[in-house]
Amino acid sequence: MNEAALIRAIALWSASTPGGDLVEGIGDDCAILRPRRNEDLLLTTDLVVEDVHFRRDTHPPAAIGWKCLARGISDIAAMGGEPRFALFSLVLPHWFGTAQLRGFYRGARELAGGLDVRIIGGDVTRGGKLVCDVVVIGSVPRGRALRRSGAKAGDGIYVSGPLGAAAASNWKTKAQPRIGLGVELRRRHRASACMDLSDGLSTDLPRMMLASGVAAELRSGSIPLAKGASLEQALHGGEDYELLFTLPPTARRDPESGFTLIGFVLDGPPGRVRLDGETLKPGGWDPFRRR
């Protein structure tokens, strides 16, 4: 298959047709979007690399497609946005042929279709290892995006569900980005700060506290553990894609919300996080740190 035939096949598998705020999808030099009134656009891009983020013998193509898209969609959820469009850039090794590529897009569309996300473009070339760079574009009412930087001393720190599931399953879980919850945190709960737990609580919470210029105190007994997960896995495991957020003390919180209060924001050295009074060192996923 030459490049033109491959792009035609991808356009077919992507199944996106222009309409509404999509003026042009796959097939011209650029995709064309027509922004809606009073919206801000959210843009995120995430790399997934063979033998760094997955292995071909443990991850079938559809699981890779799902995973690539889920990472970006989770970033949109973290800002209280709704995911709208995606672009896929793929470096294809020889082992990843037409059948694998079709499987990859089937996995991506399974997630995209349920969320009304349209695949509108990308790029494709050859290389030695599979590399996927996925751009996701989301929409949020103007000026309303949830940020990492709004946490204030006295706020409670919450997570949206049990942690450590990905680590406990050796990272074979199928991430379910928390879109609906992100929208609710923005609209109804007026969260003061929010981000997604992609790299692990011990890595991500210090980032939020640093961005907000505050410190945090966690209680280990409050951290909700996924079935089969240890506290270590819940703290450092990563790829749980639950939301981590702060709510002001006055926030209304329903008993059935499923949120778990895990600690509090304090005045203190920006970025410092203590667990049961001891400094919590970042132990989450970092491709640039030797473990």
Added chain:
Amino acid sequence: MNEAALIRAIALWSASTPGGDLVEGIGDDCAILRPRRNEDLLLTTDLVVEDVHFRRDTHPPAAIGWKCLARGISDIAAMGGEPRFALFSLVLPHWFGTAQLRGFYRGARELAGGLDVRIIGGDVTRGGKLVCDVVVIGSVPRGRALRRSGAKAGDGIYVSGPLGAAAASNWKTKAQPRIGLGVELRRRHRASACMDLSDGLSTDLPRMMLASGVAAELRSGSIPLAKGASLEQALHGGEDYELLFTLPPTARRDPESGFTLIGFVLDGPPGRVRLDGETLKPGGWDPFRRR
């Protein structure tokens, strides 16, 4: 350097601060854009892969940075848009350390700064070969983007400058995307179709003719050759980043425009291109075809 330190360094080298229609750049889960009134947004993404698109012994990091960004900016030019923002996703091998990365961003900023393009985000991870996926976002007045699909029988086919320079220099030229010309083709010349010559005239012109549902006839004697380039290189070389466009017979064309008329659009089998009466076979760059 760990990931957080690397991202801080990249934010510094990118030198983008929020303001105007950029609400948030590097540093949160997503970048945040605030679209302007009556604009359409153009999105393009381009992969550049070590040992596919460049070799480390012939391309210094700054040249790779320039090249990566130039490809996307040229796609924006092809639609008559103005490039505004870029996101860089980088897979970094061991040989590409901090000094190389700084050089890469210096090359990208040399191009970006001259065009007022802001680097607003991306992703970074480790891998065996350098892979760069660059997203460029452009702006065009609503409904005015130049498309590939508007060429009509009777239109003249033009190129914006001599072809084959990249091939004649063994692909070491520094591409200069034709932004100003793209804007003029949209505003003043009302081009009926436009695209950029990234893969070579013999590959790109059939794509435009196919998208427009028409055929083309070229005259080899009219094709402008770059200094030192052969007709073969001008036809099949690729990476010239000149614009290929069609103008209706009534279009005003100044003698000093620098455009060269190379042929005409005809009714005929969609996508068929003949050179001096013989079918022209695509011989340009295609990573999926054995050459």
